[in-house]
Amino acid sequence: MGVSSTTVIEPQSVRAALEAILPRVQKPARYLGMERNLIRKPWDSVALHVALAFPDTYEIGMSHQGSRILYHLVNRRADALAERTYAPWPDMGAALRRAGVPLYTLESYRPVADFDILGITLQSELNYINIPYLLDLAGVARCAGDRGETGPIVLGGGPCTANPEPVADFFDAILIGDAEASLDAILDTVRDARREGAPRLELLRRLSGIPGVYVPRFYRWEPGRDDGLPAHETLDPAAPLPVRRVWAERLDPADQPQTPIVPFAEVIQDRLGMEIMRGCTQGCRFCQAGYWYRPVREHDPDIVAERMERQARETGFEEVGLLSLSTADYSQIGPLVHRLAGSLGPRRVSVSLPSLRADAFSVRLAEAVSTVRKSGFTFAPETGSDRLRRVINKTFTNADMLRAAESAFASGWNLIKVYAMIGLPTETDEDLEELARLAEQLVAMGRKIRGRKVEVKISVGCFVPKAWTPFQWEPFSGVEELGRRIRLLRRRFHRIRGARLSWNEPREAALEAILSRGDRRLGAVISRAHDLGAVFDGWNEHLDLKAWERALEERGIDVETELGERDIRAPLPWDLIDAGVRKGYLKAELRRSRNEAATGDCKWGHCYRCGIPGDGKDIRLAAPKLPPPPEDAPAVTSGTPNEHGHTVPLPAAGQPAQQAAVYRKYRFTYAKRGDARFLSHRMVMDALERALRESPSTIPRATTPTSGCPWARRCPWVPKGSPSLSTSSAPPP
Amino acid sequence: MEAINALLPGGLEILDATPLLPGAPSLGKLADAARYRVASLPERPWPHDPGALPPEIRSAVNRWKRDGDGTLRLELALRSPTGSAPSLKKVLMALGVAEEELPSVRIVRESVLLRRPKSGAPSRSEG
Incomplete structure (x- = not known):
C-alpha cells in the first residue's frame, strides 16, 4: 500500500510527525540527516530538484562511493540540488504509512514526490525488491507507464544496469554507464523540458537521444517470436538499439566530492573513501565489474594523496580507503601508499587497501600501511x-598464495581471510577438497611462524552467472547441489583445527541468479513478491523466499529454465545494451575457459580486441608524479613504542629525534539535546572522538571508546529520544 | 571548546573538560546517581511518594518529588550494595507503564552525579 501523492505535505509537517515516530523505531538517527557537510540549498534557489534514493538502509547507502559522486555531480551545479533518501527499515516504513508520511529526503524533509528526478541506484539485484517499496512509500506509481504528467522522472543507474530488464518497468529512464559522461545532459534536458512544460512523453523522447540513456517504454521484448527466438524491438523512432554504454574517458578530480559527508549515525564502512582507479582488465571470467567498467582509468596519485590528507584532517575519520576493483593493480600504488603512510600514520589514521591480490607485493603494501592496526x-x-583458477582466468597458484601468506604471517598478521566461490563452471568435489587442503596448509604455515594464535577464515559464496561475462551462458549450479557441496566442505573443515568456514545461503544466490539474467517479465514478479511481503532481500532476517516462489509461479516463470544454461546462439535480454565488450569476445573467452587458457591483462600493452575501441589507447594510467619508495626504506612509522604505547617515528639521518607526544586524560561533561537525543551512546562517543581528532587544538590521537569501556556499561538508561542535559564521560586511557 | 562543539552534531555539546591527574579513577567507578525529570502521562499522574514501589526498587530512589504540573523529579542510585541498581525503566514499569508505552514518556536525564574520589561517600559532585 502506498502513501497518497495527491495530498500536499510540507517539510515541516514531515518533521513534526517524526517527533512521534522516531522514539518508536530502531536506529532513529538514520532518518534525520544528522551529518556534517551535507548540502542544504534553498528549494526555490534552483530550477531542478533531484532526490537520490538508495534502495537499502542508510548504513549501507552511506558507504557507497558512487552515491557520494552523484551527490557531488548534481550539487556542484548552480541550477540544481540533490538530496538523499534511503530505504527505511520495515519498522520505519510501517510507521510512515500509519502516520501518512511519505518518503522524504534527509536534507529538507521534503516528500520525494516533489522532486523533478528520483534517481535510484541499482547496486545489487537483492535490492530490486525495495524499488516498489520505495516508490510506494514515495507515492509514485510503480510502473513508468502509469505515471502522469506530474511527479518525478524515475531514473536508474549503477552496475546492475548491465541487465536492466528485470526492473525496466519501474523506470522512466536508465543511465547505462558512468554518470560523469551523461548526467549533465540528462539534468539539462529535464530542466528545460520542465521549464517549457513539455509533456512527459516528449521529455522521455529527448532523454532517449542522450548517449547511454535507455527509456524502457520505447522498447519491447518478445520472449518467443515465430522463429522461436526472443528479440527486442523499438517502439519509438527516437530510441536507439542497442543503447551504448557511456564512460568517462578520463577520471577528472573535479568530479570527486571535495568535502565528504561525515555521518554521525552508524554506517557499515565508517571511513573516508576515495576512488583511485576505475576498471580492471585482469579478465576474471566470472566478474561482471571487470568487463562492465572497462577501460582502466586511473586517478592522479598526487591529487589523491593531497585530497586524502586534507579530508582526513577536515573530517576526523580514523581510516581512509583506496577504492578500486583491484587496488594492487593501480600503477602508482607503491608511491601513493608510501606517501599516505608517512603523512597519515603519525595522525593515527590508517589506510585500508581492499581488493589486494594474493601475492607478496600486496603483503608489502599492506605492511606499509598497517602500523596503526593489523586486522x-x-x-x-x-x-x-x-585447475579451476585457470578456468576462471585467475593466474596465480596455491604456491603463490602460500608464499604471500608466509610473508603476511612473518609480518605480524595472525588472521588470514580467504574468499572463495563454489559452483563455478566445471567444479568437482576434488576442487572442494583442494580448498580444504589449502586451508590446512595455511594453518600449518601460520602456526609454524606465529604459533597457535593463528586463525584462517574461509568464506564461501555461491557463483552466480552474470550478464556481460564469459560465464553469462553457464548454468547456476542449483540450490540442492550447492547445499551438498557446502555440507561436504563443512564435514571436511570440521577436521581442520584453526580454520573456520562460513558460507552464503544458496537459495539467496538462486534468487540473485534469476534476477541477474532475467527479462522484462520479472518486473511483475518483483512487484508481486513485494505485495506478498518480500522486502530487504539482502538481509537474512527479511529474506522471504516463499513470497518469491509464489510470485514466480503466479507469473508463470519457469525457474529451472531461468537458472539453466543459456543457448549461446540465442538473443539475451541484455542484448539491447552495447557494453563496449563484444559478445564474440565473451564467447571466445568462454571457449578459452574450457581449455584452461590464460588471457593476460591488456593494461600492460597487448590488446585482445575485447571490443572497447582504441586498441588499448583508452587505458589511462596515472603519471608517476610521486617519488617511489626507496628499496631499503624502513617502515614509515617504525620505531620504539613510548610509555603510552605510541610509536615515535624514527628520525631521518642527520635530523634530531622528535620529542614524544604528551598525552593527558580529560573528563568531558556534555549535553545531548534536540535531534542529538536520537544518537546512541556509541554514536555520541564516535562523534566526540572525531571532533577531538579533527580539532586543530587537540592532540592527534583520541583513543577509541569502546562498548566495553566501564562508562558505557554504566550509562544510566533513558528511552530512545530522551535528552540528557549534563552527562559526564571521558575517553579511557 | 567552541571549535570542537562546532564539529559536533546539532544538540550535542561539550560543556566542560577537566584534566585528570594520573591514576584518577575511571568514570565507571565514580558514577553514583542520576537525576531525571519525567513528565506525567495523560490522566495518569505519578504518585506523590515512592511507597508503592517494591522495596528493592524503592531502596534505589534517593529523591522523589512531584512538581505542581505533575512532573516527577527523581534521583536514582546507580549502585546498590546488593548488586546492580534498578534502571529508570524498571522504576517506570513498576509504576505500571507498559513497555510499549515507554517511548511516549518524556524524560530528561538532567545530570549524573559523581562521587568525589578518596573523600568518602557523602561528598558528591554534579557532572
Whole structure:
C-alpha cells in the first residue's frame, strides 16, 4: 500500500510527525540527516530538484562511493540540488504509512514526490525488491507507464544496469554507464523540458537521444517470436538499439566530492573513501565489474594523496580507503601508499587497501600501511584449485598464495581471510577438497611462524552467472547441489583445527541468479513478491523466499529454465545494451575457459580486441608524479613504542629525534539535546572522538571508546529520544 | 571548546573538560546517581511518594518529588550494595507503564552525579 501523492505535505509537517515516530523505531538517527557537510540549498534557489534514493538502509547507502559522486555531480551545479533518501527499515516504513508520511529526503524533509528526478541506484539485484517499496512509500506509481504528467522522472543507474530488464518497468529512464559522461545532459534536458512544460512523453523522447540513456517504454521484448527466438524491438523512432554504454574517458578530480559527508549515525564502512582507479582488465571470467567498467582509468596519485590528507584532517575519520576493483593493480600504488603512510600514520589514521591480490607485493603494501592496526589479511583466490583458477582466468597458484601468506604471517598478521566461490563452471568435489587442503596448509604455515594464535577464515559464496561475462551462458549450479557441496566442505573443515568456514545461503544466490539474467517479465514478479511481503532481500532476517516462489509461479516463470544454461546462439535480454565488450569476445573467452587458457591483462600493452575501441589507447594510467619508495626504506612509522604505547617515528639521518607526544586524560561533561537525543551512546562517543581528532587544538590521537569501556556499561538508561542535559564521560586511557 | 562543539552534531555539546591527574579513577567507578525529570502521562499522574514501589526498587530512589504540573523529579542510585541498581525503566514499569508505552514518556536525564574520589561517600559532585 502506498502513501497518497495527491495530498500536499510540507517539510515541516514531515518533521513534526517524526517527533512521534522516531522514539518508536530502531536506529532513529538514520532518518534525520544528522551529518556534517551535507548540502542544504534553498528549494526555490534552483530550477531542478533531484532526490537520490538508495534502495537499502542508510548504513549501507552511506558507504557507497558512487552515491557520494552523484551527490557531488548534481550539487556542484548552480541550477540544481540533490538530496538523499534511503530505504527505511520495515519498522520505519510501517510507521510512515500509519502516520501518512511519505518518503522524504534527509536534507529538507521534503516528500520525494516533489522532486523533478528520483534517481535510484541499482547496486545489487537483492535490492530490486525495495524499488516498489520505495516508490510506494514515495507515492509514485510503480510502473513508468502509469505515471502522469506530474511527479518525478524515475531514473536508474549503477552496475546492475548491465541487465536492466528485470526492473525496466519501474523506470522512466536508465543511465547505462558512468554518470560523469551523461548526467549533465540528462539534468539539462529535464530542466528545460520542465521549464517549457513539455509533456512527459516528449521529455522521455529527448532523454532517449542522450548517449547511454535507455527509456524502457520505447522498447519491447518478445520472449518467443515465430522463429522461436526472443528479440527486442523499438517502439519509438527516437530510441536507439542497442543503447551504448557511456564512460568517462578520463577520471577528472573535479568530479570527486571535495568535502565528504561525515555521518554521525552508524554506517557499515565508517571511513573516508576515495576512488583511485576505475576498471580492471585482469579478465576474471566470472566478474561482471571487470568487463562492465572497462577501460582502466586511473586517478592522479598526487591529487589523491593531497585530497586524502586534507579530508582526513577536515573530517576526523580514523581510516581512509583506496577504492578500486583491484587496488594492487593501480600503477602508482607503491608511491601513493608510501606517501599516505608517512603523512597519515603519525595522525593515527590508517589506510585500508581492499581488493589486494594474493601475492607478496600486496603483503608489502599492506605492511606499509598497517602500523596503526593489523586486522586480518584478505586473499580472494576464489577457489582452492589451480585447475579451476585457470578456468576462471585467475593466474596465480596455491604456491603463490602460500608464499604471500608466509610473508603476511612473518609480518605480524595472525588472521588470514580467504574468499572463495563454489559452483563455478566445471567444479568437482576434488576442487572442494583442494580448498580444504589449502586451508590446512595455511594453518600449518601460520602456526609454524606465529604459533597457535593463528586463525584462517574461509568464506564461501555461491557463483552466480552474470550478464556481460564469459560465464553469462553457464548454468547456476542449483540450490540442492550447492547445499551438498557446502555440507561436504563443512564435514571436511570440521577436521581442520584453526580454520573456520562460513558460507552464503544458496537459495539467496538462486534468487540473485534469476534476477541477474532475467527479462522484462520479472518486473511483475518483483512487484508481486513485494505485495506478498518480500522486502530487504539482502538481509537474512527479511529474506522471504516463499513470497518469491509464489510470485514466480503466479507469473508463470519457469525457474529451472531461468537458472539453466543459456543457448549461446540465442538473443539475451541484455542484448539491447552495447557494453563496449563484444559478445564474440565473451564467447571466445568462454571457449578459452574450457581449455584452461590464460588471457593476460591488456593494461600492460597487448590488446585482445575485447571490443572497447582504441586498441588499448583508452587505458589511462596515472603519471608517476610521486617519488617511489626507496628499496631499503624502513617502515614509515617504525620505531620504539613510548610509555603510552605510541610509536615515535624514527628520525631521518642527520635530523634530531622528535620529542614524544604528551598525552593527558580529560573528563568531558556534555549535553545531548534536540535531534542529538536520537544518537546512541556509541554514536555520541564516535562523534566526540572525531571532533577531538579533527580539532586543530587537540592532540592527534583520541583513543577509541569502546562498548566495553566501564562508562558505557554504566550509562544510566533513558528511552530512545530522551535528552540528557549534563552527562559526564571521558575517553579511557 | 567552541571549535570542537562546532564539529559536533546539532544538540550535542561539550560543556566542560577537566584534566585528570594520573591514576584518577575511571568514570565507571565514580558514577553514583542520576537525576531525571519525567513528565506525567495523560490522566495518569505519578504518585506523590515512592511507597508503592517494591522495596528493592524503592531502596534505589534517593529523591522523589512531584512538581505542581505533575512532573516527577527523581534521583536514582546507580549502585546498590546488593548488586546492580534498578534502571529508570524498571522504576517506570513498576509504576505500571507498559513497555510499549515507554517511548511516549518524556524524560530528561538532567545530570549524573559523581562521587568525589578518596573523600568518602557523602561528598558528591554534579557532572
